Amino acid sequence: MSRPRIAVIGAGMSGLAAAITLQTAGADVTxxxxxRGLGGRVASRRVGDIVVDHGAQxxxxxxxxxxxxMTTRLSSKDLVRIEKPVCLWSPPGTIHTPDEEYNSALKYSYYGGINTIARLLAFELQQLGGTVSLNATAxxxxxxxxxxxxxxxxNSTLGEFRGVVVSAPLPQAADFVxxxxxxxxxxxxxxxxVRSLRQIEYRSCITVMLGYYRIPATPDLYALLAADRSADLLWLxxxxxxxSGHSKGTHEVxxxxxxAxxxxxxxxxxxxxxxxxxIAEVESLLGSEFKSPDWYQVKRWRYSQPVGMVYFDDxxxxGSEGALLVCGDGLRPNGGKIHEAYLSGIEAGNRAKLLWL
Ligand SMILES: Cc1cc2nc3c(=O)[nH]c(=O)nc-3n(C[C@H](O)[C@H](O)[C@H](O)COP(=O)(O)OP(=O)(O)OC[C@H]3O[C@@H](n4cnc5c(N)ncnc54)[C@H](O)[C@@H]3O)c2cc1C
Structure with missing residues (x-):
């Protein structure tokens, strides 16, 4: 018997998780x-020969x-544990001692960029027989x-399918539906x-990358987080x-x-x-050494993280799913997190199995 064809819209964490769940269960997933790349908001870009994580950090x-x-099925030598702490800062430039509770949770990225996790998932999907089609907007x-x-x-056809799982941020999913x-x-x-999907708004976020062709004297920490979350400079x-993939030992970004x-x-x-x-904010926080970056890039995220959530069942x-399921970080408590998006994809994949396979 041929495998039912299922489409998943979006190659972010939730879409790839749904796709692998369904392909493993016997579907033929596209x-x-x-x-043009994988990972959605789990995003990395190359600047010269270094890689920068400019979406999820x-x-x-x-x-x-x-x-x-991450540590078993997709285990990779590329996985890097971020050892240095995140410290809170408050104006005019006070850096507080690391918060032990906040820093006790393990933090990871990958030497080749945080979107390696998406590339590993897509590779697994393709090994199972599934397909990823880039540069195609449903x-x-x-x-x-x-x-x-x-x-x-x-208005060109992308194919016929038994069902479709939409994993775009909820405002975009609502437009599609x-x-x-x-x-x-x-x-x-x-x-x-559509009405229930539109209940959830997403914050926008501007990311600015500042590159230095040297290693400035930096405080012994990974990142600074504003104690007052309404501050302009929220995260640095x-x-x-x-x-080394992120600095080559000679650069700092x-x-x-x-x-918001x-x-x-x-x-x-x-x-x-x-x-x-x-740059002015960074200089006032870290000093004049940071006044003149060698390059900068700006990335705007129209939909960064959801404010609130809609329950998966809403x-x-x-009984009314028809041939459509929606998943993504806006359908999880504590959404706006990579691991929550992943869980939402699994949830959609499991529901799709019951409905369409
Ligand atoms: C600036 C920023 C910082 C963040 N920091 C962190 C962090 O440090 N830690 C953390 O855990 N989380 C962080 N997050 C949140 C995290 O990135 C998201 O929660 C998670 O990646 C969402 O995954 P998703 O699969 O639900 O959605 P997405 O990653 O948005 O994936 C949806 C995909 O669907 C595609 N798509 C949309 N519409 C269509 C269409 N019509 N046709 C085809 N494809 C379409 C998009 O291109 C995208 O690839 C951050 C997010 C941002 C933006």
Whole structure:
């Protein structure tokens, strides 16, 4: 008997987890990803010969399933434990002693960039026979008796499937589902689901990377976190703490993540202006040695982390799922975390198994 074809939209942590769960259970899974790389918000980029994590900063899986997966099934020599502490800071530039409770949780990245975790998951999926299709944006589906047909933004078909799992951030998932509603058997049910997905907003976040072709004298810590979470400079991390791939022993890159208010009001600002504001903040915190980076890059995250959550069963009401399931970090308590997104993908994969296999 042929394997039922299932589409997963999004190659972030939740989509890849759903895809592997389903492929392992006997489906033929195609992951459709709009960008040219894997990982979604678990993002790394190359600048010259070094790698910078410019989205999620570290994986703090606690004792969740993801910790077990990272250290056993996907065990890799590339995994790096970040040993140095995170310290709180408060204005005008006071750095507090490390918070032991906060720092007792293990923090990880990878020598080749934090998105290595997504590359390992995608490799596993492909070994199992699944497919990842990059640079393909799903816009909507139409429902038929066998399942769904999926279309891209040019209205070209992406294939026919028994079901589709959508793992985009919830506002984007809502757009996809709303676009599809007219082509489904029960549009009102589908639009009810859109309403529950739209309940959750996502914060935006501006990330600024500052590169130095030298190793400045830095405090003995991995990152600074603002004691007042409404501060403009929320997070400032030293990438060299993640090993040689992130610094080559000769560079330092600071990753600044800006607070919700700053990110909202400066979202449309020119890169040079945003970078100069951030450099001024960094200089006042760390001193004049950080005044003149050799390069900077700015990345804007329209959907960074969810504010609140929708329960999985509200987004996917039992009996009304049809050929559609939604997953992602907005469907988890304490969402906006890599290990929570991973768990959401497993949850969707397990529900899809019951419905479609
Ligand atoms: C700046 C920042 C810092 C963060 N820091 C941390 C941290 O330190 N630790 C931590 O645990 N978490 C952190 N997070 C949160 C964490 O990255 C997310 O919770 C998690 O990665 C979400 O995974 P996901 O699979 O649910 O969604 P995503 O990673 O967003 O994956 C969704 C994927 O779907 C794709 N997609 C969307 N629409 C379509 C479409 N129509 N067609 C095809 N593909 C589509 C997207 O391109 C994306 O690849 C941070 C996030 C950001 C942005």
């Amino acid at each position: 992951v459709i990803e709009k960008s 570290n994986i703090k899986p606690g004792d969740s399933l993801l910790h077990e997966v 816009r909507h589906f139409t429902e038929n008796e066998q399942g769904v047909e999926l279309f891209d933004v040019n 709303a676009n599809s509603a007219p082509f489904t058997a029960h549009p009102i049910n589908v639009l009810d689901r 991390a030293f990438e060299s703490c993640k090993g 600071l990753v600044a993540q800006m607070g 208010r700053f990110s909202k009001y400066c979202y449309l600002e020119e890169d040079a202006i945003t970078a100069s504001r951030v 987004a996917n009401p039992a």
